[in-house]
Amino acid sequence: MDRRHPRVSAGYELLDHTADVGLRLRARSLEELFQVAAHAFYELMVDRTRVEDRERKGVALEAAALDELLVAWLSELLFLFETEAFLGRSVHVHLEEGKTWRLRGQIGGERLDFDRHELQLLYKAVTYHQLKVEQDAHGWHAQVIFDV
Template sequence: MERALYEIVDHTADVGLRVHGRHLSEVFEKAALGFYDLMVGLDSVEMRQSREVRVEAQALDELLVQWLSELLYLFEIEGFLGKAVQVAVHPSWRLTATVHGEPLDSTRHRVALVYKAVTYHTAAVHFSDGQWSAQVIFDV
């Protein structure tokens, strides 16, 4: 994945990412792609299967954490890795998404980063100067 799609946020003993986009759905898509890219590298993942994801929250920063936590859950339970995502953010902070990818294959995927959790520490989603931005920290 091109580094221009996300920025790495340095944090003591953890790692985070920051993304920007013209649309809120684009920011959530980029956050997911950055999540997978940091974990295994998107180049090694193929689009063989899809998963539907739905999450709700009381606020945008909470929706971001819930979204990425659901992706972490899919990885932990099914070993599922994403390569491409389509996200729709609905009023009242509800997100629906389709994640395309495949299950972890230890012969082709090298897990470079193991996430313990997606944290609320400095999690933020905001709109400024005509652009959406989001930041999140992962406990590793």
């Protein structure tokens, strides 16, 4: 992957950011935005077309603000990879707003298999640097930076 030039894909583009990887995300709905974030996360890490939907992981998260929830969501995906070598292929997200924001998600995928999966990028952390989640007349937009 050539990180020198932004790549536009289904709902995201790479940001030119020194020593880190940044994503600008866009979607029609908030739930779709969180799904796009997960897809981008996995697509930068590995060729997602080679990941099979063999098992499911459930995720339940809560945060005071949407941007905090996005960081928690992506951090949970990183945690699943670091602790279980789990790679996602399909993602479904449901969000609820109340006193806090709640996310319930299902990730379909499988464990890393070096015979079939070539890792392209490893994340160290999801950062709060330049983080934003916004809505405008065209839908939802977000920006997130990863420490790599």
